Every structure is written in C-alpha cells, then in structure tokens.
Amino acid sequence: MSSDKCKKIEVLTMKKxxxxxxxxxxxxxxxxxMYVVSKYILEFISPITLVWIRYAIAFVxxxxxxMFFNYKKGCKVVIKKKDWLLIAWIxxxxxxxxxCLQFMGTKLSDAHMGSLITASTPVFVIIFxxxxxxxxxxxxxxxxxxLATFGVIIVIGLDSMFMKHLLGNIILVGAAVTWALLSxxxxxxxxxxxxxxxxxxxxxFALIFTTPLMLMQHNNFTLILNNRNLIFGIxxxxxxxxxxxxxxxxxxxxxxxxxxxxxxxFFQPVTGSIFGWLYLNEQLTFGFFIGxxxxxxxxxxxxxxxxx
Numbered sequence: 001m002s003s004d005k006c007k008k009i010e011v012l013t014m015k016k017x018x019x020x021x022x023x024x025x026x027x028x029x030x031x032x033x034m035y036v037v038s039k040y041i042l043e044f045i046s047p048i049t050l051v052w053i054r055y056a057i058a059f060v061x062x063x064x065x066x067m068f069f070n071y072k073k074g075c076k077v078v079i080k081k082k083d084w085l086l087i088a089w090i091x092x093x094x095x096x097x098x099x100c101l102q103f104m105g106t107k108l109s110d111a112h113m114g115s116l117i118t119a120s121t122p123v124f125v126i127i128f129x130x131x132x133x134x135x136x137x138x139x140x141x142x143x144x145x146x147l148a149t150f151g152v153i154i155v156i157g158l159d160s161m162f163m164k165h166l167l168g169n170i171i172l173v174g175a176a177v178t179w180a181l182l183s184x185x186x187x188x189x190x191x192x193x194x195x196x197x198x199x200x201x202x203x204x205f206a207l208i209f210t211t212p213l214m215l216m217q218h219n220n221f222t223l224i225l226n227n228r229n230l231i232f233g234i235x236x237x238x239x240x241x242x243x244x245x246x247x248x249x250x251x252x253x254x255x256x257x258x259x260x261x262x263x264x265x266f267f268q269p270v271t272g273s274i275f276g277w278l279y280l281n282e283q284l285t286f287g288f289f290i291g292x293x294x295x296x297x298x299x300x301x302x303x304x305x306x307x308x
Contacts, residue, residue: 033271037233038050041234046217051100062200083193090185104168119152120149120173140301144299147295186249203242263299263303270295
C-alpha cells in the first residue's frame with residue numbers, strides 16, 4: 001500500500017474519530033443537563049409516564065426525519081427479520097430495561113449514588129466489547145478508564161451508606177450493565193444500518209414495551225396540557241434529550257471503538273453538576289474541578305493517537 005493511500009486512510013480515521021467524539025460528548029452533555037428539566041417535570045407526573053411521553057415524541061420526530069431522508073435518496077432500506085430482532089433487542093435491553101432499572105434503582109437508593117454507579121457503564125462496555133466485538137484491551141483504554149473512574153468518584157464523592165441502599169444499588173448496576181449491552185449491540189447493528197434507522201425503530205420498540213407500564217400509572221394529562229412550562233420541558237426532553245441525544249450516542253458509537261467511545265459517559269455527571277450549579281444553586285467543590293480535569297485527560301488519552 002502506497003504512503004499516500006496510508007495517509008488518506010489515517011486522515012479519514014482521524015476525521016471519523018473526531019466526529020464520533022463530538023457526537024458522544026454532546027450526547028453526554030445533554031443527558032447531564034437533562035437532570036435539571038426532569039427534576040421539575042417529575043413533580044407532576046410519574047417517571048414511567050415521562051419515559052413513555054419522551055419516547056412517543058422522539059419516535060415521531062425521528063420517523064419524520066427518516067422518511068424525509070428516504071424521500072431525498074429515493075430509496076427505502078429493507079430490514080430483514082433477523083435485523084428486526086436485533087433492533088428490537090436494542091430497544092428492549094437499552095431503552096426499556098436499562099432506563100426502567102435506572103428509575104427503580106434511584107428510587108430505592110438516591111440520585112447521588114445513582115450517578116456514580118451509572119458512570120461505571122464504560123467498564124462494562126469495554127468488557128462486553130472485548131468478548132462480543134473482539135475489541136482489544138489496550139494500555140490506553142485501561143489507563144483512561146482508571147483516570148476517568150477516579151475523576152467521577154472525586155466529582156460525585158463516595159457514598160458511605162452503600163450497604164443501606166444495597167437493593168437499589170444492585171438494580172443500578174443492572175442499569176449500567178444493560179446500557180453497556182446497548183452500546184455494544186448498536187455497534188453491531190451499525191455495520192448494517194445507519195444510526196438514524198437504528199435509533200428510530202429501537203425507539204418504536206421501546207415505546208411498545210413501555211406502553212403497558214404507562215397504562216398502569218394514574219396520570220392526569222389535563223394537568224400537563226394546562227401547564228406551559230411542563231409542555232415545553234416535555235418537548236425538550238422528547239426532542240433534544242431523547243431523539244437528539246440517543247441518535248448522537250448511536251452515531252458516535254458507530255464511528256469509533258465502542259470501548260473508547262463509552263468513556264464519554266464520564267462527562268455526564270460533570271455537566272450535570274454544572275447545570276445544577278447554574279440553575280439549582282448547587283455548589284461546585286474543589287473536588288469537582290480536580291475530577292473534571294482527570295476525566296478530560298482520560299478521554300484525551302483514549303481518543304488521540306494510535307491504540308496500543
């Protein structure tokens with residue numbers, strides 16, 4: 001292979017990695033800021049109902065965008081039965097099971113511990129990616145993972161009441177594991193389909209799985225319709241935090257190594273702390289800045305240069 005061709009491949013790889021990094025960073029930042037809006041909305045409606053509404057809005061938005069692009073291309077992608085099963089699995093294990101476990105675990109534990117345990121997701125992604133995707137354990141991945149983990153612990157802090165909330169914390173670990181599986185299977189699906197297709201139809205299946213639970217809730221939709229702030233908040237969660245962020249996450253995982261890409265989840269508690277400081281008058285400690293710097297260094301190590 002000529003040196004010019006090698007350089008072109010290297011430039012293309014770097015470009016894909018840069019775009020993937022931007023997508024993953026934006027997704028993590030959006031999810032980190034979602035806490036502020038959700039905190040307000042959850043005072044009026046149940047968590048499951050909020051998830052269902054988010055998914056309903058997100059699916060409609062994504063489906064319309066998908067139809068528009070199909071119309072522009074003048075073609076329609078054919079999805080085979082085995083591929084439908086894969087997409088349904090992504091919707092079930094990630095958007096349904098993982099999110100439900102996250103809500104259940106946080107209710108039985110606390111939001112503080114929930115953020116810390118959920119941030120352990122990259123550990124499971126790297127493990128699953130090794131055995132399912134055959135991605136290698138590299139020094140960069142291990143060093144980055146250790147640095148970022150310490151960074152998150154410093155930002156959030158350790159909970160001395162871990163054993164008191166043992167059941168909730170175990171459920172939260174389940175949420176982290178299932179989201180890691182989502183990321184790995186999205187990587188598999190992205191070899192066959194564009195991220196927009198995967199996100200749109202996985203969202204549809206998640207909506208189907210969530211509907212029975214939503215119908216069991218006691219909901220007052222009149223209250224929602226009569227509150228303009230609630231409507232705007234729900235639209236934001238559905239369009240930006242769900243349709244937008246889920247697509248960005250899947251696109252980022254498509255463009256780069258799943259194990260490395262998962263490290264961007266460590267930015268979620270950092271941005272959550274910043275938004276909490278801006279809008280909820282929460283305090284930023286010295287540890288926040290130290291931990292944040294460690295996370296930035298960890299992700300920079302993982303995403304720059306060749307893997308080794």
